[in-house]
Amino acid sequence: MKTDAKKLLGEIRIATLGEIDLDKIESIIDNRDLLIREITKVIQKVAASKKLYLSLQDLSSFAEAISDEVMGLGPLRALMEDPDISDILVNGPENIYIETKGKLTKAKETFIDNDQLTDIAKRLVAKMGRRIDDGQPLVDARMPDGSRLNVVIRPIAIDGTSISIRKFNNSSKSLEELAQFGSMSREIVQILMIAAYSRCNIVVSGGTGSGKTTLLNALSQHISNDERIVTLEDAAELKIKQPHLVRLETRMAGVEKSGQVTMRDLVINALRMRPDRIIVGECRGGEAFEMLQAMNTGHDGSMTTVHANSPRDAISRLENLVMMAGFELPLNAxxxxxxxxxxxIVQIARLNDGSRKVIKVTEIIGMEDSGSIILKDIFEFVPDIKRDKDNKIVGSYHCHGLPKDSALEKNAIMFGVKELLDKTLESASDKKAS
Incomplete structure (x- = not known):
């Protein structure tokens, strides 16, 4: 929007918001067409009182812009409705970035000024029963559609209010669909299906935005329907399809700094709920200790994610998280x-071409006498030197086979899927040989 038009919209906006009938607007707030008609009438009245001439195009665009703001999203409405956009990142009123297919680009939308941006941010936060002001300039919450919202205002955000939205995806992709997108090979699909079905304890490791939650959702589809599942999350994103499900979510402290429920509280409580499997959306604190205890005490088949760049880093990350629990345990313990x-450990990464790939499937096979944990890669993605015609990274998966005394193999025998496991590994070895 040009500077003159933006200045005029700013003037019209303040006057219009002061003139609207709040009771009438409230009754039609969910009907955008009716709202635009009502706002148009108010704008015409305001323009007449200020002796401003508005073209039909300006009148229409101003009415839509103010209606979108009244509904709570403002310039972000169209971006929220676009199914191809996965992340919306607002860095002050002039800079809105979107992520599409793993790549960040600058959107054409802007806010009038930081006051409008902050007003919209406060409305978004208020819809979730939260508040943001100078005393509490940071808020992390879940939007009504399940999207994850983070808002930071001044004085913490130096260059203006910052809004980060990780959009909620209604569709839950399967492992087969992820393979079709190129995120893994067919053999890895089979291995992960076997691992999830045969109650292996799985950690999905990766960086921010690498697709950890998507993969965790896909893995959960291969849990038996007769198992009791308890999911624990900071913001409910998992879409578990099994019928016997209990979903728990953390809660931040309220205005009076009370009522907080941490992830560690949820893990401890989940152990009292007779779960067959516990799925933790992300281990990021002392709850890792309780999670490991659950895996060691009859809750086989539990799953979680951690932020790490390699399977070895994931081990170090878990070590640090256990130390955060406050127990003075020796490192060897x-x-x-x-x-x-x-x-x-399933390592997933977002590559620099925007694609997301499983780059390693690694099994933990024990400890060395020195105290180091022994890791053995089962599958590893090896990129080619050259990219394809679309400048996308291509490569192949190398199968290194199962280690001796493999827990995956033992579980496959116990659950009657050893033959499928052998065929999968044989197929992957044949591909490597060819």
């Missing part, structure tokens, strides 16, 4: 807990 609890 922590490592023994990890080695005996976790069976598989």
């Amino acid at each position: 922590i490592r023994y807990n990890i080695a005996s609890a976790v069976n598989l």
Whole structure:
């Protein structure tokens, strides 16, 4: 929007918001067409009183812009409705960035000024029963549609209010669909299906935006319908399809700094709910200790995600998280807990071409005498030197086979899928040989 038009909209906006009938607007707030008609009438009245001439095009665009603001999203409405956009990142009123297919680009939409941006941010937060002001300039919450919202205002946000929205995806992709997108090979699909079905304890490791939650959702589809599942999340994103499900969510402290429920509280409580499997959306604190204890005490098949860039980093991350629990455990004891609890680490990454790929499937096979945890890669993605004609990274998956005394193999035997496991590994080895 040009500077003159933006200045005129700013003037019209303030006057219009002061003139609207709040009771009438409230009754039609969910009907955008009716709202635009009502706002148009108010704008015409305001323009007449200020002796301003508005073209039909200006009148229409101003009415839509103010209606979108009244509904709570303002310039972000169209971006929220676009199914191809996965992230919306607002860095002050002039800079809105969107992520599409793993790539960030600058959107054409802008806010009038930081006051409008802050007003919209406060409305978004208020819809979730929260508040944001100078005393509490940071808010992290879940929007009504399930999207994850983070808002930071001045004085913390130096260059103007910042809004970060990780959009909620209604569709839950399967492992097969992820393979069709190129995120993994067919053999890895089979291995992960076997691992999830045969109750292996799985950690999905990766960076921010690498697709950890998407993969966790896909893995959960291969849990038996007769198992009781308890999911624990900071913001409910998992879409578990099994019927016997209990979903729990953390809660931040209220205005009086009370009522907080942490992830660790949820994990401890989940152990009292007779779960067959516990799925933790993300381990990021002392709850990792309780999670490992659950995996070691009869809750086989539990799953979680951690932020890490490699399977070895994921082990170090879990060690640090257990230390955050406050127990003065020797490092060897922590490592023994990890080695005996976790069976598989699935490493996923967002590559620099925007694609997301499983780059390693690694099994933990025990500890060395020195105290180090032994890792053995089952599958590894090896990129080619050259890219394809679309400048996309291509490569192949190398199968290294199962380690001796593999927990995956033992579980496959126990659940009657050893033959499928052998055929999958044989197929992957044949591909490598060819």
